[in-house]
Amino acid sequence: MNDAASEPTASARSEPGEVGLVEPRDFVSPAPFTFDNGLSIPGFTLRYETYGRLNATGDNAVLVCHALSGDHHCAGIHSLTDKKPGWWNNLIGPGKAVDTNKFFVLCANVLGGCQGSTGPSSIDPRTGQAYGITFPAVTIRDMVRTQKRWLDSLGVRSLYGVIGGSMGGMQVLQWSLEYPAFVQRALAMATTAREGAQAIAFNEVGRQAILQDPEWNHGYYPKGGGPRVGLAIARMMAHITYLSDASMDRKFGRKAVAAHHKTAPGTLATGAASAPLGANEASSLSMEGVDPVAPAATFDVRFEVESYLRYQGQSFINRFDANSYLYITRALDQFDLAATHGSLEKAFAGVQAATLVVGFTSDWLFPPEQNRAIALALLRAGKRVSYAELATDLGHDSFLLESPQIYDLVRGFLN
Amino acid sequence: MSRQSHLKRTVDMQIIADWVEPGSRVLDLGCGRGVLLEYLVHSKQVHAVGVDLDFDKISACVRRGLTAYQGDMMALMRALPENHFDRVICSRTLEELPDPGAIIEQALRIGRTVTVGFVNHGYWKNRTAAFFSGRKPRNSVYTTAWYESRPSNPASIADFEDFCALRELRIARRAHLHGDWKTTCRFAPNLFAGYALYDLTR
Numbered sequence: 277m278n279d280a281a282s283e284p285t286a287s288a289r290s291e292p293g294e295v296g297l298v299e300p301r302d303f304v305s306p307a308p309f310t311f312d313n314g315l316s317i318p319g320f321t322l323r324y325e326t327y328g329r330l331n332a333t334g335d336n337a338v339l340v341c342h343a344l345s346g347d348h349h350c351a352g353i354h355s356l357t358d359k360k361p362g363w364w365n366n367l368i369g370p371g372k373a374v375d376t377n378k379f380f381v382l383c384a385n386v387l388g389g390c391q392g393s394t395g396p397s398s399i400d401p402r403t404g405q406a407y408g409i410t411f412p413a414v415t416i417r418d419m420v421r422t423q424k425r426w427l428d429s430l431g432v433r434s435l436y437g438v439i440g441g442s443m444g445g446m447q448v449l450q451w452s453l454e455y456p457a458f459v460q461r462a463l464a465m466a467t468t469a470r471e472g473a474q475a476i477a478f479n480e481v482g483r484q485a486i487l488q489d490p491e492w493n494h495g496y497y498p499k500g501g502g503p504r505v506g507l508a509i510a511r512m513m514a515h516i517t518y519l520s521d522a523s524m525d526r527k528f529g530r531k532a533v534a535a536h537h538k539t540a541p542g543t544l545a546t547g548a549a550s551a552p553l554g555a556n557e558a559s560s561l562s563m564e565g566v567d568p569v570a571p572a573a574t575f576d577v578r579f580e581v582e583s584y585l586r587y588q589g590q591s592f593i594n595r596f597d598a599n600s601y602l603y604i605t606r607a608l609d610q611f612d613l614a615a616t617h618g619s620l621e622k623a624f625a626g627v628q629a630a631t632l633v634v635g636f637t638s639d640w641l642f643p644p645e646q647n648r649a650i651a652l653a654l655l656r657a658g659k660r661v662s663y664a665e666l667a668t669d670l671g672h673d674s675f676l677l678e679s680p681q682i683y684d685l686v687r688g689f690l691n
Numbered sequence: 692m693s694r695q696s697h698l699k700r701t702v703d704m705q706i707i708a709d710w711v712e713p714g715s716r717v718l719d720l721g722c723g724r725g726v727l728l729e730y731l732v733h734s735k736q737v738h739a740v741g742v743d744l745d746f747d748k749i750s751a752c753v754r755r756g757l758t759a760y761q762g763d764m765m766a767l768m769r770a771l772p773e774n775h776f777d778r779v780i781c782s783r784t785l786e787e788l789p790d791p792g793a794i795i796e797q798a799l800r801i802g803r804t805v806t807v808g809f810v811n812h813g814y815w816k817n818r819t820a821a822f823f824s825g826r827k828p829r830n831s832v833y834t835t836a837w838y839e840s841r842p843s844n845p846a847s848i849a850d851f852e853d854f855c856a857l858r859e860l861r862i863a864r865r866a867h868l869h870g871d872w873k874t875t876c877r878f879a880p881n882l883f884a885g886y887a888l889y890d891l892t893r
Binding site: 656660662666681688 | 746747749752753757758759760761767770772775
């Protein structure tokens, strides 16, 4: 029925606060873990953070699942000099949409990752060497199963909610069908139950950039070394797929870097580009030792979008491991609930959680149709599911958007 | 929303709630902010699903603890199997939709019963407004001037019953209300009823 003009939206909320200083911790599981493919490792570590407090009944936990290049640090700061808080800080905190006054919020770096959890760059205790490509192939389900072990160790009896975007959304779906009685609410954003050919194609180009870099050396490279050129290119390309035509045009347009305004063409000093968008710390945007092309002046940075992408590539190689990138993109591509279970409806047959799926109109990596398909399959399976679709032009990364509409939706779903 | 139209909303909610079987599966086409569905959940413990086009309306439904789907109602219905719902409700929505016949047909495929509620365009006040002033009717139901109105395809009770006869749809129940939307209108409803509600089955 139509009742468009009713009720004001929630008003007079107290000013939300910040999580503040946080410290990562490690969960060490000494018991062997067997991957989906049957291979096992003698034990594993998950690095994680928590905000808020677990209640006495152990049922106020909200698990946050991160995306491909994300990590466990989703809210707060590690030191007072930190320039940036955790990646979902706008959503998580006291009085925020995911309210740490009410909920015990947790996030762990995924298995196969490189931010402190066990992955290909970790040392295999059996050999004393880094696993490298001897690390078993990781799946989304493996990520979820290791996290279950971690939650059990903390005394979490059931998940009040599990939320995540992109690959985080895949984990959310996997959680609610792997542990149906454990998950009360599942919120998946900008995600898919199976990637389309285009998303697989983009991941493959990224992997090839790494694999074809001689420094990759079949996966054996020293810590801090390795295929830095390949990984940077993979990140540059992937980053484009997280944005959109419209948002890139608005941010950068055809703006030239500052050097080109001041200097005559041909006399450009390498790396004198202006740093765009939070890239101020990068006084030099040269990709020294990374630039795949000899920086002949003609092909040096001319447009701001170029220097932005180079900065993205450069900063990524300092925090991410190339083998982890290979493993996790493979996990994304392999994820296919319909194929694994016969159909999406069969996959969801046992789901008990109330589910909310959120798509974004300009997301061309995991487009709205793929998000809608999840909601429709859950509906056909007779489950409690809502689907919302936000009109934004910010592309796949819209789920990280500072949007009061998203905050209201998430808050409403959790309360 | 004016007090009068609020009253009108609650009246038609009560009739629909009377018709709904307790614990049944209900889909509301054009669910808005979920006021009707929330009422049905509380009064009849229905398993409710809403569909609407607007993000903020879906968000309001979610806040009410309802499940709602943002998107095109025809696309949603086509994606669902036969008899997925016990009842599909289309209350004061149909006149704003293109091809209402196709919508009712789909609703009768996925639902055993379809409840349709609409403002009777044949109501005498609507007729005289057009006849004497020569203008689009303006009253507590048609509140806006033409230049700020959504496209509308109003129907009269006679139009609707003709349609049901033509498509051989069984009218299981009907309620015709006077212009006050409270008291039952038995005499010449196409002229004297302001609002009409129907339960259709195949």
